[in-house]
Amino acid sequence: MRQQFIKLYVISALLLISLIVLFGQLYNDVFFPESQRAVMITQSELARVMTSPQTGPMEISTLGLPDTLANTLRQNGQLLLSETTQDNTIQHYLYVVSPGSTNHASQIGPFTLVNEPEGHQWAFVAFYSLLAIALLLVFKPLFDDLRRLQSAVVNFSHSPNNIPVIVNKSSSIYPLAKGLSEMSGKITHFLQLHQDLSRILSHEIRIPLSRIVLAMSFLQPDKSTHSEEQKLIEHALDDIESRLDQYLHYARIENQFAVYQLEEVDIRKLIEKQIAAASAFSHIHISSTCECTSVMAEPNSMAIAIQNMLGNALKYADKNIAIGVSQNNDQITLSVEDDGPGLPNNAQDLLKPFEQGHNQALSSGYGLGLYIIQRIAHWHNGNLEIDNCSSLGGARTQLMWPGTQRSMKTKL
Structure with missing residues (x-):
């Protein structure tokens, strides 16, 4: 902010x-043109000139002036x-054309003009x-208010709390500060609702x-098929609880700044765990290929991303799903086809919250999955791409992020 202040002040x-x-x-050119330039002489010098004999009128050609x-x-x-005389005195001569004639002129002088006062510079x-001081007095209070406002916004980005109106009502940016305070209050309220949810x-x-789970523990199956069904139900309950834990973790890190x-x-x-969980309830064949096993990532959010990518593929796949992890230089690419x-x-609308394909008869849920994956990609300084693949003929989701970084970006 100091550099901006200095720049604006100097400009x-x-x-x-x-x-x-x-x-x-411009004032001199308009009111004092070259033909009407004024000269300054003292009263005593004016009296001397007026009483001294004047030359003229005489022909201009006889004055000895250059053409x-x-x-x-x-x-x-x-x-x-x-x-300039021998004693370094500057003397002036004024030649005035006689009225009614352009070939005759009178000579007035010599006379001495009033010297410019010393120290006028x-x-x-x-x-x-x-x-410059007046400009400083005008701009400095404004930039002081802007600096305080900037500091409050930076603090809000790290710890979201309601920003008070920190400038006086007489300040030029008071409406801006008031609007920012109201907006911060709404954002804080929204974040609180998110945490409450x-x-x-x-x-x-x-x-x-x-x-x-407690009720399931009291069930005594009479047949082996019932026992298998009970295991599937227990597995589904475990999966729901696991997903709940992961989404709650997602909500916590989403609210952290x-x-x-x-x-x-x-x-x-991570991929094998999600494949095992999905295979228990689906006949879809899922294959995986990993060019690299160890990557830099946040494990919980990455597990959520894999789960959602695989879940979307299971929803629309016919027989096959392929999961792959590849590395090109420093970029890691996780793809699901x-x-x-x-x-x-x-x-591209599917990347928005609660969107789903309008022509997909099998669509279900709120369409939040791709949006969550995109947010996780953003946290990893990466990006999410969705398109149709040529190998299997269906949809392809690609999560790409730098593989050498050590920290995730701020959750904004």
């Missing part, structure tokens, strides 16, 4: 000084010349210094899950 000062100088020059000066005299009607310096999910879903350190993660194990119907025309 404003130079612009104002330039305008003053140009206006002064250029003679022509100037005829055109302007007057001409002021100067000469300091007067200009003082004037422009006062002008996470707590509500934790309470309202975990309790019914616990009751179901800090930089999270990444760690080495065995991406192969399926042999389903592919992406709709509004594919």
Whole structure:
């Protein structure tokens, strides 16, 4: 902010000084043209000139003037010349064309003009210094308020709390500060609602899950098929609880305004765990290929990303799904492909929260999955791309991020 203040201050000062100088020059050109230049002499010098004998009128050609000066005299009607005497005194002669004739002129002088007062340069310096001080008094309070406002915004980015109105009502940026305070209050309220929703999910879903698990423990299956079905139900309950934990973790790190350190993660194990969970409830064949096993990532958020990418593929795949991890220089690419119907025309809209393909008969849920993956990619300083693949013929989701970084970016 200090650099911006100095830059604006210098530009404003130079612009104002330039305008003053140009206006002064324009004023002289308009009101005092070259043919009407004024001279300053003392009263005593004027009296001496008026009482001294004057030469003329006489022909201009006899004045001994060069042709250029003679022509100037005829055109302007007057001409002021100067000469330096032996004692370094500057004397002036005024030639005036006689009325009614352009070939005759009178000579007035010699006379001495009033010298410019000594120290007039300091007067200009003082004037422009006062002008600079006036500009400083105007701009400094404004930039002080802006600096306080900037500091409050930076603090809000690290710790979201309501920003008070920190400038006086007389300040030029008071409406801006007031609007920022109101906006910060709404954002803080929204974040609080988000946190409350996470707590509500934790309470309202975990309790019914616990009751179901307890009820399942009292079931005594009579047939082996019932035992297998009971295992599937228990597995589904475990999966729901695991997903709930992961989404609550997602909500916590989404609400944090800090930089999270990444760690080495065995991406192969994360993928195998999600494949095992999905295979228990689906007939889809899932294959995986990992060119690298250890990557830099935040494990919980990466598990959520893999889970959502695989979940979307399972929703639309016909028979096959392929998961791959590749590394090109420093970039890690996690891709999931399926042999389903592919992406709709509004594919990019799927990256928005609660969007889903309009032409997908099998669509279900709120369409939050791709948005969550995109947010996780953003946290890893990466990006998410969705398109149709040529190998399996269905949709392809690619999560790409730098593989050498050590920290995630701020969750904004």
